[in-house]
Amino acid sequence: MMQHAHAPVQAAAAPPCPPHGQNRISTNNRFIPVCPRSDQEIGTTASRRTRRGDFLRAATWAITHRLHPKAGDTTLRVARDLAARLNADGHVAYCRDTMWRRLGISRRTLERHIAVLRELGLLVWAVHGTRTNTRPAGSGEWAGTATIYAAVVPRAWDDSLGHRVRGHGYHARHVGFTDHGRQLAIADARRRARPSRRRDTPSCKTNHPRPTAEMRGKKNNTSAPRGARPQSRSQHDVPEPYRATPDQAAHAVSVAAWVRPRVPWTQGEGLRRLAFALRPWIAAGLSAADLAADLSAWRVPRRPASPASVIMARWNETASSDEPAAAPDSGEGTPEGVPPNAAFLAAMDTVRARLTSLSPPVEPEPDPPGFVIRDRILASLAEADRTRRARTAEQCVTFAEWEAVCDARERVPW
Template identity: 85%
Template sequence: MMQHARAPVHAAAAPPRLPRGQHRISTNNRYILVRDHADQEIGTTASRRTRRGDFLRAATWAITQRLHPKAGNTTLRVARDLAARLNADGHVAYCRDTTYKRLGISRRTLERHIAILRELGLLVWAVHGSRTNTRPAGSGEWAGTATIYAAVVPRAWDDAVGHRVRGHGYHARHVGFTEHGRQLAITEARRRTRPSRRRDTPSCKTNHPRPTAEMRGRKNNTSAPHGARPRPRRRHEVPEPYRASPSQAAHAVSVAAWIRPRVPWTQGEGLRRLAFALRPWIATGLSAADLAADLSVWRVPRRPTSPASMIMARWSETTGHDEPDADPCRGEDTPCGVPPNAAFREAMDAVRARLTRLSPPVEPEPDPPGFVIRDRILASLAEADRARRTRTAEQCLTFAEWEAVCDARERAPW
């Protein structure tokens, strides 16, 4: 072994690192960027956790104040895209391969502006992405670990807007305002609640003639003319088969309360709506047991959207078929139909025979045995479970859903 192989290396002394939670403002009142990656973690950052609104305001403030020489409009676009996908904990999945396509920029540009947000103290690492395969060995599939960022705001922004902060680092809390911050907050709240001024063009303004009151005698407490009084609004007219007295309506509610737990597809409907739909059927003299038996044999979806609407539609169809059709032969000018002759029957029989030769009837296939159906169901469930475990971070809507996917992969057998 060479003699200088274990010789100590004399490197320049590293600058002292700022303690956690300390203001990142230098002695000349200039913002100090967070260049060290070790200070861009949740456990070592000097910034506090935040939500969407403060994150966007802090990003806008940092960019407009030119705290970073390379921050610009693209940096603000990246911050807005991350803010739109923040979850309740203030975390967001990086999703680099889909974010740069959505923003219309290159991948390198996205990485550069994400690094700018980290240096400004607006993003910290919650989970580091890794290319380690999280799929079971031997599955022939690969999926890495997603990078998760946490939205934070630096202490310099809290001081600039007059926030009083308790604690240090990521878990610090905003507890109040200074006098200057209170004035800024009041001004911002007034600006948000200020109504927008709308100026209508002269053509949109109308000056309709107004009726004048009739002066009778010396009293000025006179009523307006008869035509100026608003007409009372008419109540909705209930159709004839659904009209009921209070006692009949109460009886329909009791019948519906007896039917609903016994007919599964009606359990998603409200009790009063179901009772209203059943009023015509109850008026015919059917008992609750008869109605439950009839409703149980109807061919309806398993969970219909509106069971009451289906019952009302079925009543309309029933009453329409029960009405006798008008006899077309009653009028003198309308000719009556005649039965088909023998030539027509022979022609129809020939057509039916030809159609039978062209497309012979197909015998129905026998039902598969029970064990085949069971194997198909188990295979479909296994396929669905496999597809659920193979989802990527981009396909998950929330961070909690992605954590559940990762836990399911760890618990999966080899």
């Protein structure tokens, strides 16, 4: 008896090769390997596109049923390595030079098993890699084009599992199950949902200390000691200056939305985080304009990693500096300051009135609507384009710049 006589690999008399896009099963229901390289392309294959899970199941099925005489455990290892690197479209870069080292096999062995996967209808070429240099000439660097494979499953696998497939070739879709396929799918789902029975050895088991129950009189109900009960802990312990009602939080978000575009170093922070950091300042009575002016005057890095943390740290420094130092206890009473008299208050009112007359408070202007800002930007770009085309030859630094100006003038419509 021959070595591979029991494997359904080839019939006694191989049928003719079917045309492109047709089923790869012979008349006696035996799988036909996809040997022609022209049928291993993404546009000529009879297999349909798939994702990681079905690709691995189809590879395991094909190797288990010995559909190819050269497929084995190494072929399955290669398939698993490719499946781990599949992207959302089901494509994967070959990366031959790193793959054979990662798997611990020779380069020739890797190429042989990749060819086996192609002949099983599990891989097709999406992009053929070449050794053509893609870097600019004269750069002194070389980089070729990578080979991209697409994961597919043959029609024989769909037929064996009772899949109903609509369409032909790479873009065919799995749309349902036959009666037999539905029974197989239900059995597979139950097998996957069944919990695995793990039995640890006695050396792996540990006896954790358990709290001793308290016996109360002659009753048969007991309770665990108080120290063993978990203490209820609040999940959201917000410090006092940052607590706010829903209306105050919404107002802080609106203030942060007004401040953020006007302070450059805060523009990398999220709106809600910035509003949370600004809550103490808003509660202190500062308006949006005052906050923007104060934050612009701070000396901070150009792009801090966390602007909200900078603002919260500055508030902590301010709050700690405002707290009076604790005086040592003494028997004598602490002397209190003398309140200002009427003359001093009148002088302060005069100074405030004079400052108000010299620089009256300016209310912040409302933001213009979006279409106004867009028109201004387009007008400024058009003005800059006209200025660039109106340059003379003396104003251009190089001859290439003057040629670009002349070309731009010729392209301008009348």
